[in-house]
Amino acid sequence: MTEHHGGCLCGATRFTFIGAPKFVGNCHCASCRRWSGAAMSTFVGGRDDQVAWSGAAPAVYASSPGVERRHCPTCGTALAYRGEGWPGETHLMLGAFDDPTAFEPAGDAFSGEALPWLAPGAKRA
Amino acid sequence: MTKFTGGCLCGGVRFVADGAPRRVGVCHCASCRKATGGAFSVYVDFVRDAVVFDRAPAVFRSSRGVERLFCANCGAALAYRGDGSADEINLHLGAFDAPAAFAPNAVSFEADGLTWARAALAALHLENYG
Numbered sequence: 001m002t003e004h005h006g007g008c009l010c011g012a013t014r015f016t017f018i019g020a021p022k023f024v025g026n027c028h029c030a031s032c033r034r035w036s037g038a039a040m041s042t043f044v045g046g047r048d049d050q051v052a053w054s055g056a057a058p059a060v061y062a063s064s065p066g067v068e069r070r071h072c073p074t075c076g077t078a079l080a081y082r083g084e085g086w087p088g089e090t091h092l093m094l095g096a097f098d099d100p101t102a103f104e105p106a107g108d109a110f111s112g113e114a115l116p117w118l119a120p121g122a123k124r125a
Numbered sequence: 126m127t128k129f130t131g132g133c134l135c136g137g138v139r140f141v142a143d144g145a146p147r148r149v150g151v152c153h154c155a156s157c158r159k160a161t162g163g164a165f166s167v168y169v170d171f172v173r174d175a176v177v178f179d180r181a182p183a184v185f186r187s188s189r190g191v192e193r194l195f196c197a198n199c200g201a202a203l204a205y206r207g208d209g210s211a212d213e214i215n216l217h218l219g220a221f222d223a224p225a226a227f228a229p230n231a232v233s234f235e236a237d238g239l240t241w242a243r244a245a246l247a248a249l250h251l252e253n254y255g
Contacts, residue, residue, distance in 0.1 A: 037202030037217025038163025071200025093162025
């Protein structure tokens with residue numbers, strides 16, 4: 001089974017993503033934008049059991065009911081999203097992977113909230 | 126004078142930026158990709174004196190001469206400060222309350238960019254910076 005490794009900037013928290021993702025997509029929602037700081041967020045999504053965490057446990061912030069966002073408390077790197085809208089899944093931030101070129105987004109979520117200069121150019125499903 | 130407000134996701138850290146930004150730059154470097162988790166970062170650059178935080182954000186020195194500011198509670202990425210541009214603070218676009226007020230006009234580390242991300246931004250014809 002393929003494995004993809006990743007982690008935060010300071011190296012305290014690491015993860016291994018096992019197997020093929022369920023999806024790879026961009027999220028344009030305001031919450032993800034505020035949290036990541038990026039114009040749009042790109043997620044590699046899989047089942048919880050496809051993600052093995054090691055090192056220091058990431059900090060967890062419940063940004064809204066049923067949603068948890070994980071980051072490294074030392075360096076601030078945004079690592080993962082888990083939400084009750086996708087039960088049993090962990091969505092990892094593309095930028096957190098050691099080799100982000102391994103994945104390419106196939107679609108966009110919350111396009112209605114996209115920044116105007118990204119809406120026509122972002123990769124579309 | 127125009128003021129731009131912003132802050133983190135939990136509201137624990139807020140800032141006000143005065144006046145017009147110097148530039149709005151895309152960065153494709155691997156460090157910025159890790160810092161935001163996104164395919165690329167977008168910074169809105171101001172003179173340091175023009176930006177005031179209501180509470181001191183957490184700071185991480187990601188490499189020599191580089192500081193990354195974030196909220197320790199919710200993890201939101203706030204800004205970059207580099208010794209190489211000591212009079213500037215580079216605020217993450219997503220941290221602003223009204224991010225649509227800015228459109229990128231510069232790009233750096235384009236050669237390090239993800240192929241699909243560079244393609245998505247090609248139509249903007251961004252000027253290389255730094």
